[in-house]
Amino acid sequence: MSKEHTEKRTVYSPEGEAIEVDPLKDYFCEDLPEVHKKSSIAVVENFRNWARSRSLWVLGFGTGCGAIEMRPLMTPKFDAYRYGIQWRPTPRQADVFVISGYLSVKTLKRVIRTYEQMQGPKYVMALGSCTINGGMYWDSYNTINRLDYYLPVDVYVAGCMPRPESLLAGFDQLKKIIREGRGEGYNVYAEKFEWYKSNQKKIIKDWDMPDYNW
Amino acid sequence: MKEIINKIEKLYPISDFKQQNDKTALLTVEQDKAVDLLIYMQKFEGFKHLAILTAVDWIENNQFQLSYIINNPELKMDLILRVFIDREKAEMTSIHNLWEQAATYQRELKEMFGINFPNSPRVDKPFILEGWDGLPPYRRDFDTKKYSEDTYFPREGRTKNNPVEYMKQKLYPDE
Amino acid sequence: MDPLFKQILFALLTLFIVLNYGLLVQGITRKIGARVGRRYGIPFYQPYIDIIKNYSKRTRISHGIMYYIAPVFRLTGGIGLLMFMPVIFGNNMFQNFSFSGDLLLILYFQFFGVLGMALGAGESGHPHSAIGVSRGLSQVTAYELPLTLAVISLAVQYQTLNITEIVAAQQGGILNWSFFTNPLASIAMLLAFLAAMGRSPFDVVLAPQEIPIGPPTEFHSGLLGVLQLNRAIFPIAKLILFMNLLFGGASSWGELIIKTFFIYMLSVVVGVVYPRFRVDQSVRWYLGVPLVIGVAAVLVSKFL
Secondary structure: OOOHHHOOEEEEOOOOOEEEEOHHHHOOOOOOOOOOOOOOOHHHHHHHHHHHHHOEEEEOOOOOOOHHHHHHHHOOOOOHHHHOEEEEOOHHHOOEEEEEOOOEHHHHHHHHHHHHHOOOOOEEEEEOOOOOOOHHHOOOOOEOOOHHHOOOOOEEEOOOOOOHHHHHHHHHHHHHHHHOOOOOHHHHHHHOHHHHHHHHHHHOOOOOOOOOOO | OHHHHHHHOOOOOEEEEEEEEOOEEEEEEOHHHHHHHHHHHHHOOOOOEEEEEEEEEEOOOOEEEEEEEEEEOOOOEEEEEEEEEEOOOOEOOOOOOOOOOHHHHHHHHHHHOOOEOOOOOOOOOOOOOOOOOOOOOOOOOOOHHHHHHHHOOOOOOOOOOOHHHHHHHHHOOOO | OOHHHHHHHHHHHHHHHHHHHHHHHHHHHHHHHHHHOOOOOOOOOHHHHHHHHHHOOOOOOOOOOHHHHHHHHHHHHHHHHHHOOOOOOOOHHHHOOOOOOHHHHHHHHHOHHHHHHHHHHHHHOOHHHHHHHHHHHHHHHHHHHHHHHHHHHHHHHHOOOOHHHHHHHOOOOHHHOHHHHOHHHHHHHHHHHHHHOOOOOOOOOOOOOOOOOOHHHHOOHHHHHHHHHHHHHHHHHHHHHHHHHHOOOOOOHHHHHHHHHHHHHHHHHHHHHOOOOOHHHHHHHHOOHHHHHHHHHHHHHHHO
16 A cells, blocks of 8 residues: 555755654644634625625536536536636635536545635535435445535535536526525534544545645 | 467367357467467467456356457457466466556456456556455455445435336326 | 825825726626637626635635745735836826836836745745746746847937836827837837736746646635736736837826727737747747847947
8 A cells, every 4th residue: 555655754854964754744734624604794794605606716627427517618608607607727726616426435535635625615516416326326336325424515416417507507506505695515514524534534445644634 | 260279279278269250269278378378379370469358257166267358450350368267366477578558457457356466567556446455346246235335325215217117107197 | 285195195096096907907808708709708897706705715724924925025016016107197196106217116026026926836835836936937037138128228219217208208199109219129028018918829827727827826815816916907017118118108097098908909819819838939939039129129229
């Protein structure tokens, strides 16, 4: 197993000093996530939710077979840009994570790492029936059956794969949820953090990441 | 094809030759002479291309069958070489010196079936299943449905419909 | 009222107008690009909403103290460039702290942003940021050469380093513009302008499809909001500089908006036609034709 990069080791500084390094403690932050409260003034929070719903930045990470349904949204025929939806390549700048389809255990580890690097109010949109109850791969030894035991999901879009028009309807539903102030999935993740983490660690057997990837 | 078989019948322990159609033929060879036959086919008979190396689980006979599918580009013929190996101690000589791509096929067989190919490059590196410590999943005594129900939390309320019955109900509800 | 206090207020008013103009120009350019591609495109006020959304993010991480330098330096470069430039000619209110010799100061401020970005993006530790930063620095060094030579040529022609006097010498008809009296310097400067705007064929620094976003990869929430504000102010300030030096300045806000819009459209039109240069190709190109034109401009304005 490739776990040598998480063992303790000695590195040498340019002056020749030997430094003892424990990678999981020293290179990563050990804090756990906290719950972030909304602003107490209702007008301010409504205004912020209005702005968040009008400018959704989607992470350009095609997780499964639904990635092919995200691409037509950038073309003139379906044009998601007129709703303020733009694609960003890095998780630090993205708001919405579109999980498009089945997740094998290998992909789930990378998805968790990416999701925890996103900032602030972040939303997850799950496409397809594989995220709802396992879909076509319900009896497979390598794919998960219920996504909301591992990540907090805000909107499910049913289909196998949903067509681009269904995706746009899903984004519309997500905007309604955000504007009503119910887009607090990431706070749920921080509250029930031990439960989510134990579920994740149960199936990801070679865990070489810190508990929360800031 | 028949001529080639007549040539090698006395040299290698082969049996069960079958000409499936005019492009495909099957042949069984014993385990200790299998690699020699592959070298002979590659160098002297022109079967230069290894299409795939895969395995079949014969749990009733307690054997694995390895299938080497090699192809002759000039005559456009496929030959499937069957090698039966023991299921308890599944090991076979590696052929990555003849064809480089066999290293990847052997890596997959090691992970999914548990067939060991000693000295094959990167054969212990996990391919798709990271951190797997149970029975190799492609074996027939691995119950994948039970494993999935135990590990990945299934959602209740999942039903199955027979499409013929369902559409009959919908379109002709009176009958 | 104290005249210094009045000047500060008018400088802030200039900043406010330029900020809005920059955000609207960004939105309108994207709208035009979308309409040309036969789709509806993004609403033209979208950059405002993007900035508000970035500021209303609730979490932020930090990579250390030097990580904050990048947005701060970039915004300082942008605002500084604007503060020392006379915006409207003949109008005492919008002269903005310009003084004689401010031409050199403005050339200095142009490099400020990329330098700060290099420090901050390097501290963030992301390998894509490091690649983007090295590309950005090499490109800026390359295009500064024809730009500086053209500016020296203009300074020699008009015998002054004060932008207000250069603008004053270009009044009185279109044929008095530097674009027609000193064509070599204008061409060298416009070729440098293409890289300064950061569009194709010189956009390998940001390279949205190659390395994800380049230097601003690790910047998020409020810090990205600061970078976006700067992205509205900095290009407009550079456009006003080019307009003052080459196209005769503006004597009212309407004329400024029209002239800068058309100069900006020049870079957009070139951008949609040409594909991207690699960094070594663009450096080699800038040390070829534009450098020769710049040197020729200096010699011509000295000896003619």
